[in-house]
Amino acid sequence: xxxxxxxxxxxxxxxxxxxxxxxxxxxxxxxxxxxxxxxxxxxxxxxxxxxxxxxxxxxxxxxxxxxxxxxxxxxxxxxxxxxxxxxxxxxxxxxxxxxxxxxxxxxxxxxxxxxxxxxxxxxxxxxxxxxxxxxxxxxxxxxxxxxxxxxxxxxxxxxxxxxxxxxxxxxxxxxxxxxxxxxxxxxxxxxxxxxxxxxxxxxxxxxxxxxxxxx
Amino acid sequence: xxxxxxxxxxxxxxxxxxxxxxxxxxxxxxxxxxxxxxxxxxxxxxxxxxxxxxxxxxxxxxxxxxxxxxxxxxxxxxxxxxxxxxxxxxxxxxxxxxxxxxxxxxxxxxxxxxxxxxxxxxxxxxxxxxxxxxxxxxxxxxxxxxxxxxxxxxxxxxxxxxxxxxxxxxxxxxxxxxxxxxxxxxxxxxxxxxxxxxxxxxxxxxxxxxxxxxxxxxxxxxxxxxxxxxxxxxxxxxxxxxxxxxxxxxxxxxxxx
Numbered sequence: 001x002x003x004x005x006x007x008x009x010x011x012x013x014x015x016x017x018x019x020x021x022x023x024x025x026x027x028x029x030x031x032x033x034x035x036x037x038x039x040x041x042x043x044x045x046x047x048x049x050x051x052x053x054x055x056x057x058x059x060x061x062x063x064x065x066x067x068x069x070x071x072x073x074x075x076x077x078x079x080x081x082x083x084x085x086x087x088x089x090x091x092x093x094x095x096x097x098x099x100x101x102x103x104x105x106x107x108x109x110x111x112x113x114x115x116x117x118x119x120x121x122x123x124x125x126x127x128x129x130x131x132x133x134x135x136x137x138x139x140x141x142x143x144x145x146x147x148x149x150x151x152x153x154x155x156x157x158x159x160x161x162x163x164x165x166x167x168x169x170x171x172x173x174x175x176x177x178x179x180x181x182x183x184x185x186x187x188x189x190x191x192x193x194x195x196x197x198x199x200x201x202x203x204x205x206x207x208x209x210x211x212x213x214x215x
Numbered sequence: 216x217x218x219x220x221x222x223x224x225x226x227x228x229x230x231x232x233x234x235x236x237x238x239x240x241x242x243x244x245x246x247x248x249x250x251x252x253x254x255x256x257x258x259x260x261x262x263x264x265x266x267x268x269x270x271x272x273x274x275x276x277x278x279x280x281x282x283x284x285x286x287x288x289x290x291x292x293x294x295x296x297x298x299x300x301x302x303x304x305x306x307x308x309x310x311x312x313x314x315x316x317x318x319x320x321x322x323x324x325x326x327x328x329x330x331x332x333x334x335x336x337x338x339x340x341x342x343x344x345x346x347x348x349x350x351x352x353x354x355x356x357x358x359x360x361x362x363x364x365x366x367x368x369x370x371x372x373x374x375x376x377x378x379x380x381x382x383x384x385x386x387x388x389x390x391x392x393x394x395x396x397x398x399x400x401x402x403x404x405x406x407x408x409x410x411x412x413x414x415x416x417x418x419x420x421x422x423x424x425x426x427x428x429x430x431x432x433x434x435x436x437x438x439x440x441x442x443x444x445x446x447x448x449x450x451x452x453x454x455x456x457x458x459x460x461x462x463x464x465x466x467x468x469x470x471x472x
Contacts, residue, residue, distance in 0.1 A: 010308070010310070011281060011284050011285060011308070011309055011310030013281065013282075013284060013285025013286075013310060014284065014285050014286070014287055014288060014310065016285070017285055017286060017288075018288055021288075046307075118337070120335060120337050122312075122337040123219075124219075124259065146289070146290055148312060148337070150335075188288065189287070189288065189289055189290050189312070190288070190289075191254070191257045191288050191289060192257065194288065195288070
């Protein structure tokens with residue numbers, strides 16, 4: 001069973017329906033208490049970093065999420081803003097993030113380039129997996145996903161980068177460290193590529209010994 | 216990356232319809248069922264336009280929109296009856312990626328810029344409906360082709376982009392539902408005048424039309440109606456989409472398909 005955190009930042013219907021389509025049981029949780037027994041968690045999100053953290057805090061999600069993800073080692077997948085919230089901080093806001101990854105969120109900065117690609121990066125783009133990973137099992141090449149974002153994640157440890165994408169320059173679009181995963185794109189808006197990735201997340205193995213950073 | 220293909224679905228009450236020259240709606244089916252078919256066909260995006268909301272002075276049906284967005288495994292753009300920045304916000308929050316604005320941009324010149332300030336240009340699509348006169352001049356019409364604006368589409372498109380439109384949905388009223396091909400002159404003239412993506416709409420009958428709109432006229436995307444929803448000379452309702460391979464061949468310029 002996957003719990004989808006509903007903290008008022010976006011419509012989570014398409015994530016729920018996509019999981020249903022691949023036969024994965026999922027429940028939408030507007031209530032933090034629901035998560036106490038969660039075995040797998042999806043943290044979606046559209047909107048600004050501070051509003052996201054504020055909503056998580058106000059609804060009591062932060063403590064429960066910490067307990068499940070850091071304490072119990074439950075796999076979590078952050079999507080879009082949800083991925084950025086896994087990091088320690090963002091240039092978009094002043095609040096601290098969940099800090100489960102040794103990473104920070106920065107704005108696209110094209111000052112060193114001759115060209116000025118559009119921000120936000122919006123539309124379909126192909127991704128480049130950096131290593132073999134269960135999340136990418138069975139994805140047709142080249143994997144193609146839908147993006148909408150102005151900020152992206154920068155990892156301290158390059159081994160946390162599972163895939164990159166190019167918009168002006170290479171940026172990290174999939175992260176993974178032990179049980180903590182994130183995608184900058186929207187799998188729930190990316191047809192069969194997203195279906196496969198969400199299905200893969202529903203099966204991703206739990207590494208009980210390796211819990212995320214106590215950043 | 217190849218040009219996008221976007222079914223443009225017209226909402227009339229609780230059902231989807233297809234019009235001809237913005238008139239004579241033919242019932243196609245239930246929006247949820249049709250969205251599910253387009254999920255299977257893996258189209259790049261879907262545009263949903265409520266063709267009665269503005270005429271009836273009604274707000275978007277957010278409940279229906281939320282249900283459609285939840286079924287949509289691809290990005291969704293919505294237009295119809297969007298007249299305030301609160302509604303723009305609500306449409307995105309309910310699960311759409313973009314908001315399509317037409318009549319209100321003409322009624323209130325500051326509306327596009329205020330909307331773009333709230334949610335960003337990338338989520339604001341300005342839609343322009345164009346009719347050609349017998350003498351071959353183009354005019355912009357609003358309110359579902361019921362009110363004429365005294366402005367040329369090229370000039371109007373430039374104004375809308377200046378005000379914050381991140382994309383232009385360019386609709387030919389004369390070609391709508393006729394399957395006579397896109398108005399390539401119109402598409403080309405707008406594409407060369409603005410630096411945002413232009414979605415050509417109105418008239419597509421086959422892959423050759425998509426190819427011409429993108430490769431000859433420079434459209435960034437093709438809006439498609441009748442081509443994907445009618446079958447045969449009797450226009451039987453049947454949702455059909457060319458295979459991903461066929462679209463790729465037609466749109467990416469790999470061969471002369």
